[in-house]
Structures are given as structure tokens and as C-alpha cells.
Amino acid sequence: MNNKFIPLSVPNIKGNEIKYVTEALEAEWVSTAGAKIEEFEKNMTEYVHSAGAVACQSGTAGLHLALHYFGITENDAVIVPTLTFIAAVNPVKYEKAQPIFMDCDDSLCMDPIKLRRFLDNECTKDNGKVIFKQNGKMIKAIVVVHVFGNMADMEQIMSIATEYNLPIIEDATEALGTYYTAGKYKGKYAGTIGNVGVYSFNGNKIMTTGGGGMIVSNDKELLEKVRYWSTQSKDDVVNFIHNEIGFNYRMTNVQAAIGVAQLERLEEFIAIKERNYLHYKKVIDNMDGMSLLGFRDDVRTNYWFYSLVLDMDKYDKNKVIQNFSANNIQTRPIWGLISEQKPYQDEYEYDITCAKEYYNTIVNIPCSTNLSEADADIVLEVIKSM
Numbered sequence: 344m345n346n347k348f349i350p351l352s353v354p355n356i357k358g359n360e361i362k363y364v365t366e367a368l369e370a371e372w373v374s375t376a377g378a379k380i381e382e383f384e385k386n387m388t389e390y391v392h393s394a395g396a397v398a399c400q401s402g403t404a405g406l407h408l409a410l411h412y413f414g415i416t417e418n419d420a421v422i423v424p425t426l427t428f429i430a431a432v433n434p435v436k437y438e439k440a441q442p443i444f445m446d447c448d449d450s451l452c453m454d455p456i457k458l459r460r461f462l463d464n465e466c467t468k469d470n471g472k473v474i475f476k477q478n479g480k481m482i483k484a485i486v487v488v489h490v491f492g493n494m495a496d497m498e499q500i501m502s503i504a505t506e507y508n509l510p511i512i513e514d515a516t517e518a519l520g521t522y523y524t525a526g527k528y529k530g531k532y533a534g535t536i537g538n539v540g541v542y543s544f545n546g547n548k549i550m551t552t553g554g555g556g557m558i559v560s561n562d563k564e565l566l567e568k569v570r571y572w573s574t575q576s577k578d579d580v581v582n583f584i585h586n587e588i589g590f591n592y593r594m595t596n597v598q599a600a601i602g603v604a605q606l607e608r609l610e611e612f613i614a615i616k617e618r619n620y621l622h623y624k625k626v627i628d629n630m631d632g633m634s635l636l637g638f639r640d641d642v643r644t645n646y647w648f649y650s651l652v653l654d655m656d657k658y659d660k661n662k663v664i665q666n667f668s669a670n671n672i673q674t675r676p677i678w679g680l681i682s683e684q685k686p687y688q689d690e691y692e693y694d695i696t697c698a699k700e701y702y703n704t705i706v707n708i709p710c711s712t713n714l715s716e717a718d719a720d721i722v723l724e725v726i727k728s729m
């Protein structure tokens with residue numbers, strides 16, 4: 344029995360965070376304006392090679408603003424994944440639109456083959472509009488999530504989106520730092536391939552600002568618009584003139600100060616995650632009845648989350664998690680499918696099979712950037728004993 348608690352995914356705050364936060368506090372710029380926000384946006388823009396970036400309160404807020412840009416209404420539908428965190432889909436409901444749930448492939452990201460089959464068979468094209476035959480709603484966008492830091496199949500997905508003239512919103516909240524190393528999108532970062540991408544800096548993400556998000560795009564008009572909405576759509580700051588309904592979604596200068604420091608260490612974090620992933624993989628892949636899920640070829644992934652895949656004939660997911668827990672090791676099952684959650688149970692889903700299988704077989708194991716190889720060895724000993 345192991346006595347040392349090993350968490351699943353916790354922040355790593357050992358760089359310039361305290362220094363930069365102190366600078367923000369000493370300047371008394373603590374709210375939704377200030378030099379750190381501008382610096383963080385500039386550094387993020389440079390890191391992912393986008394045309395710009397807009398810092399906001401959370402990944403969820405960023406996704407909401409991104410969807411809002413495409414003018415989605417209750418007469419519209421948005422294609423979304425079922426196997427992901429629910430925050431990727433809730434903004435569709437904030438806009439009163441219908442989510443259409445799509446299956447994943449073995450990357451855990453949206454299956455492009457089913458996406459195409461759905462659009463070809465269940466929709467019609469009418470004057471450049473894509474109409475869902477079942478209820479006449481117009482498909483307005485596709486939300487693609489880069490699950491656990493892996494890249495979705497963007498070559499296929501972008502070619503389908505271009506053919507159907509549908510905008511792609513990349514939920515890259517888990518995939519900051521992931522980029523293609525070959526192919527059509529060589530050098531392109533997750534989040535910068537579709538029309539708009541969103542990152543999250545929640546506490547369990549690869550880097551954190553406590554809470555926060557960032558919208559990136561190569562469309563400057565889009566960036567300008569979401570920036571305007573994120574600060575209550577102020578057209579005249581002196582006279583308080585607002586020509587549109589806005590949101591209070593802007594990041595604070597204190598959060599941004601943490602973000603500037605975290606981004607300085609992002610490549611180091613990825614290197615540690617890669618080292619620990621390979622360390623686990625060497626042992627786990629030689630075991631009977633389980634494996635460690637791989638990442639897409641031709642991609643430098645950020646290795647955010649590690650997925651232990653269990654052979655269902657040999658292992659019971661809940662028992663495995665309990666076993667880890669009894670040994671002070673924090674793990675978790677993959678998310679419950681969104682299309683099976685209470686607010687979404689009655690929504691349309693298209694041929695969901697792969698996601699159901701992975702729901703039963705994946706357990707995420709400790710992956711913090713504070714995790715030492717000795718800690719990983721403790722996790723491996725517990726795995727071997729099961």
C-alpha cells in the first residue's frame with residue numbers, strides 16, 4: 344500500500360508567477376485592463392503563430408463568444424462531440440441552438456468519416472445552406488475538441504468543412520502546444536487551423552491562470568468583435584454607450600500575470616509530460632489486458648492527459664479506480680457521454696458506438712508536471728499488482 348498521495352493533474356507554480364503577480368498588484372492594476380493582459384495576449388499570439396489573441400475569463404466564456412460570432416439562433420444546429428467535457432457543448436445551449444452529437448474515432452476526437460456520412464445522408468444543401476432534414480434546422484458550425492491534447496484529424500475535418508462551407512470552432516482547451524509536424528498543416532498549432540480556437544487555463548490544464556481562457560484566430564475582424572463583446576460592448580467608454588448586448592468575460596490583469604509566467608515554462612512542462620508518458624508506456628504496453636493510448640502520428644502533442652485503456656474482459660473500470668484510490672493515487676474515468684447527461688438525453692445523436700466503448704475502458708492516470716519518475720514508478724507498481 345502506497346502512502347504518498349499522487350494527484351491526477353495539479354498546477355506547477357515555480358517560475359516567475361509570484362514576481363509578475365506582485366508587479367500587477369504593485370501597479371494596482373488588478374481588474375480587466377492592464378499591461379499583463381496585453382503582454383499575455385502578445386506572447387500567446389507569438390507562441391501559436393495566430394493573427395491575434397483575446398484573453399477571457401475561462402475556456403467556456405471563450406467558446407461562448409466564438410459560437411456567438413457565428414450568429415447562432417434557436418433555428419440552428421451545431422455539430423458537437425459526445426465524448427468530451429460538457430463545457431464544449433453548453434455554449435450551444437446558451438445560444439438556444441440544437442446540438443447534434445457526433446461519435447469519436449480512436450484518437451478520441453470527432454470521427455471525420457461519420458461527420459461526412461451525417462452531412463451527406465442526413466442533411467441537404469439549399470442555396471449554400473446546410474439543412475438538417477429531420478427538422479429543417481440550419482447547421483451553422485462544428486465544434487471540434489482536441490481531446491486530452493491529441494490533435495483531431497484536421498486534414499479530413501477541414502476538407503469536409505470547406506466542402507459544406509461550415510465554420511470550425513476548435514476547442515483547444517486541452518491542447519495548447521500541440522502542432523502538426525508534417526502534412527498539409529505542418530507547423531500549425533491546434534486552435535489555429537479552423538476559423539477560431541479557444542484555450543483554457545483552468546487549474547488542471549497544461550498551464551493555468553487559476554481560471555482563464557484565450558481566443559485565437561487568423562480572422563482579425565472576429566477577434567475585434569469578441570474582444571468588444573467580452574467587455575460589455577462598450578462603444579463609448581466615457582458616455583457609456585453600448586450598441587450591442589455584451590458580456591463580462593474579460594480576463595483580469597492578475598490572472599494574465601500568472602499566465603505570462605506559465606507560458607515561459609510551457610515547453611518545459613511538455614517535455615516533462617512526454618518523459619513521464621514514455622516512462623509509463625514502456626511498462627504498460629508490455630502488460631496483458633491494458634495499454635496506454637497513443638497520440639496522432641505527424642503531431643507534436645502536448646501529452647496533457649494519459650489514457651490507460653483496459654481490456655473489459657480482464658478489468659473492471661470502477662474496480663481499477665478504487666484500487667488506485669486505496670493506494671492514494673488519484674485517477675478518474677473518462678467523462679460520461681454528454682448525449683447521455685440529463686440536459687441532453689433527448690437530443691439527436693448520430694451513430695454513437697466508439698465513444699460508448701471508450702467510456703467503459705479508459706482511466707486517466709497521474710500526469711502532473713510535478714510528477715517525478717519515482718512517483719510514476721509507484722503508479723506502475725500499483726498497476727502491476729492489479
Ligand SMILES: *Cc1c(COP(=O)(O)O)cnc(C)c1O
Pocket residue numbers: 400401402403404427428430431488514516517543544545554555556
Ligand atoms: C477545460 C475544458 C473546457 C472549459 O474550460 P474552462 O476554462 O474550465 O471554462 C472546455 N472544453 C474542454 C474540452 C475542456 O477540457
